[in-house]
Amino acid sequence: MKRLMGCAVVAVGVLFACTVPEWNPEDRDCDAQSRCIEGYTCVAGMCRRNGEPLPGTATLTMELLPGPSTPDGGADFRYTDPLRPDARHRDEEVVVRVRASQALPDAGPLSVALKGVEGPESSHLRVGDCDAGPFCKEVTFGLWSPPLRAFRGEFTATASIRDSEGNTLTASTSIPVTRWKWSFAGKAGVIQTSPAIGAGGTVYFGTGGAEGRVFALAPEGVVRWSRVVGRVTSGPAVGAFVNGRERVYVSVDASAVHSTHTKVLVALSSEGALPIYGCSRQAEDSYATPLVLTTTRMSTDPADVETVVTQVELPKVGTEHAAQLVAFRPDDTGTNPCMEPIPSTDDSPPVFGGMVAHGLDVYATGYPGIQGFRFIADGWVKVPSATSNMPWEMSGLALSRNATHVVTAGADFDDSQSAVMRTLTNAGNPDAGVEYVAARGEPPIRDLVLGAADGGETLYFGHDAEDGALTAVGLVDMARLRSVPGAGVIPNAPVLGAAGVLYTASGPQSRGAEVSAWEASTLKLLWRLSDSVAPVAGWQSSSTVFSSPSPALDCARARSGSARDEELGTLYVPGADGVLYAIIVDSRGLDTNAPWPRFQHDARNTGNAATPLACP
Numbered sequence: 168m169k170r171l172m173g174c175a176v177v178a179v180g181v182l183f184a185c186t187v188p189e190w191n192p193e194d195r196d197c198d199a200q201s202r203c204i205e206g207y208t209c210v211a212g213m214c215r216r217n218g219e220p221l222p223g224t225a226t227l228t229m230e231l232l233p234g235p236s237t238p239d240g241g242a243d244f245r246y247t248d249p250l251r252p253d254a255r256h257r258d259e260e261v262v263v264r265v266r267a268s269q270a271l272p273d274a275g276p277l278s279v280a281l282k283g284v285e286g287p288e289s290s291h292l293r294v295g296d297c298d299a300g301p302f303c304k305e306v307t308f309g310l311w312s313p314p315l316r317a318f319r320g321e322f323t324a325t326a327s328i329r330d331s332e333g334n335t336l337t338a339s340t341s342i343p344v345t346r347w348k349w350s351f352a353g354k355a356g357v358i359q360t361s362p363a364i365g366a367g368g369t370v371y372f373g374t375g376g377a378e379g380r381v382f383a384l385a386p387e388g389v390v391r392w393s394r395v396v397g398r399v400t401s402g403p404a405v406g407a408f409v410n411g412r413e414r415v416y417v418s419v420d421a422s423a424v425h426s427t428h429t430k431v432l433v434a435l436s437s438e439g440a441l442p443i444y445g446c447s448r449q450a451e452d453s454y455a456t457p458l459v460l461t462t463t464r465m466s467t468d469p470a471d472v473e474t475v476v477t478q479v480e481l482p483k484v485g486t487e488h489a490a491q492l493v494a495f496r497p498d499d500t501g502t503n504p505c506m507e508p509i510p511s512t513d514d515s516p517p518v519f520g521g522m523v524a525h526g527l528d529v530y531a532t533g534y535p536g537i538q539g540f541r542f543i544a545d546g547w548v549k550v551p552s553a554t555s556n557m558p559w560e561m562s563g564l565a566l567s568r569n570a571t572h573v574v575t576a577g578a579d580f581d582d583s584q585s586a587v588m589r590t591l592t593n594a595g596n597p598d599a600g601v602e603y604v605a606a607r608g609e610p611p612i613r614d615l616v617l618g619a620a621d622g623g624e625t626l627y628f629g630h631d632a633e634d635g636a637l638t639a640v641g642l643v644d645m646a647r648l649r650s651v652p653g654a655g656v657i658p659n660a661p662v663l664g665a666a667g668v669l670y671t672a673s674g675p676q677s678r679g680a681e682v683s684a685w686e687a688s689t690l691k692l693l694w695r696l697s698d699s700v701a702p703v704a705g706w707q708s709s710s711t712v713f714s715s716p717s718p719a720l721d722c723a724r725a726r727s728g729s730a731r732d733e734e735l736g737t738l739y740v741p742g743a744d745g746v747l748y749a750i751i752v753d754s755r756g757l758d759t760n761a762p763w764p765r766f767q768h769d770a771r772n773t774g775n776a777a778t779p780l781a782c783p
Contacts, residue, residue, distance in 0.1 A: 225269045227268075228265070229324060229325075229326055231340050235259070238387045240389040246388060247347070248319065249699040254319060256347070258723050258735050262306065266303050273331040274328055282322065282323050282325070291306045310344050319345045321341050351384060352745060353745050357743050358716060360400070360402060361659075362403075364782075370383070371405060379398045380396065387726055396421060396442065402415075402772070403417050406473050414437070416495070418431070418432050419454075427447070428447045445505050454479050456522050457774055460475055460524070462474055465499075473497075476495075478492060493505065493506070503545075521714075523767075525570040531564075532562055536588070539551065555588050555602065559588070563615045566617075571592060577611075578612060585630070586612070588603075603626075603646070612629075614628065616660050617763035619761050623642065626640040629661065637650065639690060656705075657673060662720050664757060665755045670754075672702075674705040682718075700748050703717075716766075720736055721737050724737075735755060756770070764780065
């Protein structure tokens with residue numbers, strides 16, 4: 168009987184426990200002797216959930232306001248990140264609105280900050296009042312301030328304030344951020360030459376279709392003008408900005424679009440006026456050597472005349488290459504708009520070779536080595552050159568500081584070995600070169616750039632192969648300093664940007680196209696884009712595709728075209744799909760301390776050591 172009574176009591180207890188509402192710990196009085204359960208704190212004599220304000224206490228909220236309107240460039244432009252269309256551009260200012268549910272008299276100062284994926288918080292740019300509530304502030308942040316060690320990331324904006332009762336009110340919001348700026352589909356063929364930057368950040372590039380065009384784009388992403396010229400085979404190179412205009416030079420195969428000219432040099436005006444044609448050649452000739460800009464003065468000239476110098480490849484003479492120096496002077500008012508010295512067949516450069524200028528000298532890659540020319544009186548003469556000890560097919564070309572050395576890169580004909588060679592300018596000794604020779608079987612080197620660090624100069628180059636390395640070599644002794652394996656196919660010249668960042672854009676490869684940023688001093692990978700971008704045109708030494716194009720780099724621009732003060736830039740990557748990609752980077756243009764920071768030296772592609780490296 169007692170056992171039955173006990174069971175009944177237990178049953179009643181269970182039934183009571185199941186039917187009584189759950190006890191709310193917030194309804195429980197508390198004091199110093201009466202503690203609240205875990206997760207609650209005694210506040211003003213009552214147990215309150217941790218972080219929950221007292222009844223009547225203000226709450227703080229934060230929201231991200233819409234961004235600026237995008238430029239109206241038409242359907243050929245894409246301004247949103249293909250993988251993250253809601254992301255805000257890294258070079259943007261963003262505005263967040265901070266509001267309280269009630270007025271905050273006698274409140275402490277509002278504290279706001281922006282934090283990136285890693286690194287310290289960044290402060291706001293400015294705070295202003297708004298009328299969207301009893302307490303309302305609009306806070307402006309620059310998305311370029313926090314570190315971003317990725318192509319995309321999530322930033323967090325936070326705000327806090329103490330009310331008159333001493334309560335701390337907080338709010339936060341996330342901001343997706345991308346380095347994507349825009350892309351432009353020219354729809355006129357492959358981009359097989361490197362873009363150039365003109366005054367005010369105008370981006371010039373040519374396309375390789377039979378009816379190829381030269382485009383001039385504003386940095387914010389609109390077309391200023393375009394002109395059908397034929398298949399662009401080298402250039403653009405941008406001349407000096409004088410009286411509000413600049414010349415844009417290209418070499419083209421105009422046979423599909425022009426009734427008179429076939430292979431020809433073209434000078435276009437930055438105003439989009441009719442082009443000037445010069446140095447027209449026969450169909451069997453080929454313009455493809457990079458263009459260099461200098462000035463020349465004939466005995467009949469009243470002043471220096473801007474001159475574009477290049478090589479035209481002629482049909483072979485027997486088994487020998489044959490090439491001819493060509494100098495185009497579109498502003499010549501006399502009888503010398505085009506100077507064509509006698510063709511040379513000894514150690515002439517291949518059609519895809521390099522060319523650079525220093526003063527009245529120009530240097531061209533040859534086989535196997537470097538050859539030079541000098542403008543004297545009314546013509547060009549050859550100057551001493553250097554020859555490699557190996558049968559290299561030289562391509563990339565750069566000049567060291569003060570142009571004391573010419574540096575070139577190349578590979579043997581079957582691409583089984585490659586080398587980098589430096590020689591004194593005007594060496595006079597056919598074997599004066601000092602070489603860095605890659606190991607047998609190491610993939611070919613196509614082009615290179617030259618940076619400065621710790622009082623010395625460093626060469627940077629990649630390899631044109633799937634497992635290619637990114638390598639740094641000291642100029643003084645041509646010894647390898649460091650190398651990163653697996654950097655991908657790099658068939659072009661890297662770009663040395665300000666703030667010590669090296670940029671590469673891959674050619675076609677099985678793992679997909681890549682645009683990468685590296686710490687130049689260590690070759691540590693900083694970030695990589697491996698989606699939404701096409702590879703650059705691959706390297707082929709043929710009459711169809713020439714040297715692989717390299718990216719161009721400019722500082723960030725205001726809508727007016729003026730350079731911004733922030734450590735920001737835009738990397739322009741030419742796609743083999745005919746699309747030009749604009750990517751926001753953390754370099755304010757080229758490294759102005761580097762002797763030769765990119766293909767053809769400077770943003771204008773002049774190939775001239777005297778051209779300033781600052782943002783044009």
